[in-house]
Amino acid sequence: MRRGTYTRGEFLGLGVAGAVILAGCGGGQGGSKGGGTTTLNALFMQQAAYSSDNVNSMTKAFEKQNPGIKVNPTFVAYEALHDKIITAAPAGSYDVVLMDVIWPAEFATKKIVAKTTGRIPPGERSKILGGALQAVSYKGNYYGFPWILDTKYFYYNEDMLRRAGIKRAPATWDEVVAAAKAVKSKGIIKYPLVWSWAQAEALICDYTQLLGAFGGRFFDGSGNPAFNTGGGLAALKFMKMTLDEGLTNPSSITSIEDDVRKVVSQGQAAMALNWTYMFALANDPKQSRVAGKIRIAHTPRGPGGAPGVNGSMGLAITRGSQNQDAAWRYIQFIASQKIQDRYAKLSLPVWKSSYDEKQVIDALPQVVPVAKKQLNNMILRPQVASYNDFSHELQVQIQLALKGKKSPEQALDDAARATASILKSS
């Protein structure tokens, strides 16, 4: 019997064919155009604001109106969103990406997202709230279109405060401390305050809000770190004081916003800061033991005012996208006033006139009046290209101070030194 039925040449041919097939398997571009249909890949986050079900419904409505365009939405946790965008950028895997307010500087500098200044006419810009536009702007240009407009509000359990003899929402941080002491001393709850102070971006959001209230700023006029003095230092000392006095729940140091929501919803905290989405969920009897008792208010005032941290987000088109026009059409559709007004209960619209629309006011009658004021008074986190590195350093140093491993002065001085070095090398 012959040992083989193929000649050497045939074997070589088979080998080459196999290699070609293998190489072919690895190819495949996102956004392929087959049979006249454009396919868009879009990256969103899973939690808060619009849920994945909401985005899928919006997408279906868009596809119905645009039969030539198909959209594949992907959802990841907020904590994974930045890294996913960065790592997918060279391959051009996504056409549309959800971009947080802290990323335009980095994404624009690194040429990850496309400039959209020319696509937004000045007339349209004037219809959008300023804080929302900041989510997609860097150095006078726009990189996407605003989609989520948010800030951290002050939430309180009306029933607990009333039992402690407090009849109206605390308007200053001093009043918050007094209310917390009253709630604690009456034995209503052990830890009246809960915060998002885990080693995550959530911590910087809470710190920024306090830094603003205490009159601080991240950088001085020459671009040098300034958060280690004045209001920035006072904010950290305030945070530490509430922990030391037993007013803040020690679990705050491991909590992000959704943990805060759950603690409040379980009736284990009297006051907290959180995004808009908490109002509906904390007052939903299916998800909350204290439904109907949670109220929303303007963030308390400090010596520097009462700004809320800007937590807006925008939809951007990646520079590598082969379908930029289709991507823009999709963004324009899901960020349109009509769609945003319809989903106002989950995320307040970016459009100014929406706040006078009956549909929006009826969706959140208690939130809209507070939002109208708070959304005009917001503070931005630093817009630097190496924001993540900066944020990580600050998170660690703030936590070291909160755990008593360093004094607040030492921790912020160390963070300022590290920041200066990060800015110099970027």
Added chain:
Amino acid sequence: MGVVQTKEARPAVPRGSGPWRRLFSREGPTAVVLLLPSLIVVFGIIIYPLLKTLYTSFFAVDSAFPGHYPFVGLGNYAHVLRTGEFWDAVGHTAYFTVLTTFLEVFFGLLIGLLLNTDLKGRWLFRSIVILPWALPTIVNGAMWRWIFNADYGALNALLTQLHIISHYKAWLGDPWTALNMVAVADIWKNTPLAAFFILAALQTIPGDLYEAARVDGAGRLRSFFSITLPLLMPTIVIILVLRTMEAFKVFDIIYVMTGGGPANGTETVAYYTYVEAFSNQLFGEGAALAYIIAIFILFFAIIYMRMLQRGEVEY
């Protein structure tokens, strides 16, 4: 009495039939063609990334300036080795590795011995014991994060009901405690693997050895230390090799349970590498760190392989 050898005898190779000579023989090209697809795959997914990472580690790769990557030689390595955060991460990793590996082997031994007895319903017990190992690490991490939750976690509820603690503790809220709690989650997941390796080895030990020992007057403890433990040593060394390497590059459970916090207290070398490379976009440094981890692991591997080579057991 036979001899168990850990080294395999090399098959005899006829004189003058080395690999190069064989390549140029009549079957050589056919063999090459047959191997080509596997070679391409191996090169594509192992060799190329390894070489590319090594190359990247010598450059300051800054994604802010695409196409402009200055050569820095060993600069990335020097920078990493000078960074305090890196050495903190090495400390956490070393502690985590020693603690989890030792306890996983210890508990694995206890469970293996228990499963090797004539226990009633042994099959059911064996099936249950393997469950933690079958869980994906991400699910395991998420589960333990819930258990350790300070406000609504099961651990606080249990310890309070048993009057062991008087008020709820934030188990993941202190850097040192958090590192130990992550270790607990890892031990719970990986002990079954050690237990099953040990159980398999225990079942290969001939029963007549114990009988002979009993005749000679040896008690249970003496039999364990003179027969069981020495014969289990090669298996234990293999478990040590596997678990040390896994524990040294621990990432996913940290990512899910603590995100490296609080105050970087649970940041391991692999997690630090991830933060530097992907969150902070320092690809050159990330590549250097990946090679530093590889060197550490190689170091452990060499030590363990030496131990294995000396592991000839006679009985």
